[in-house]
Amino acid sequence: MTDKIAITPDTHTTPPARFSHGVRKGNLLQVAGQVGFLPHVEGQPPTPAGPTLRAQTLRTLENVRSVLEAGGATWDDVMMIRVYLTDTDHFGEMNALYNAYFDEQGLKQAPAARTTVYVGLPAGLLIEIDALAVLG
Incomplete structure (x- = not known):
């Protein structure tokens, strides 16, 4: 049986609770919900990319991409x-x-399937994105 491997890119902080930014098992990679935090700077708290949907959306997509690439x-x-x-x-x-x-x-390749839902997020955060990848 294939082991589960936790994925945390260098740009991310350690999650604030008991979860992984991404988990790979065999050819499956699940990216946990990512938000628009700027890349981690040691000793600094997580900082949103900005107050706008544009800034947060683009940063969130890049954060998802970072986990994908690390996996x-x-x-x-x-x-x-x-x-x-x-x-x-x-x-x-x-x-x-x-x-x-x-x-x-x-x-x-063809674009991924997508679902959009409306939720409550911590104050100041406007968007969260997760992804499921199948490798090979």
């Missing part, structure tokens, strides 16, 4: 993406940012 995956390996928004009015802007981001990624 040996790329966006082309992603089968499912879940987006969690705090405000239904943000859907159109998020969708435009999401589409532009993936247009720039030069994907060679």
Whole structure:
């Protein structure tokens, strides 16, 4: 049986609770919900990329990508993406940012399936994204 391997990129802090930023088992990689925190600086608390949906969305996508890469995956390996928004009015802007981001990624495979839901997040955070990748 294949072991589960915790994935934490150098850009991320240790999670605040008992979970991993990503877990790989065999050819599956689950990326935990990522938010728009800037890359970790030793001795500094996590800092949001900014107050805007744009800044947080783009940083969140990059944080998901960091976990994917640390686990040996790329966006082309992603089968499912879940987006969690705090405000239904943000859907159109998020969708435009999401589409532009993936247009720039030069994907060679079909886009991942996606679900978007509306949730409560800690104060100041507007978006969270998780992903499931299948490698090889």
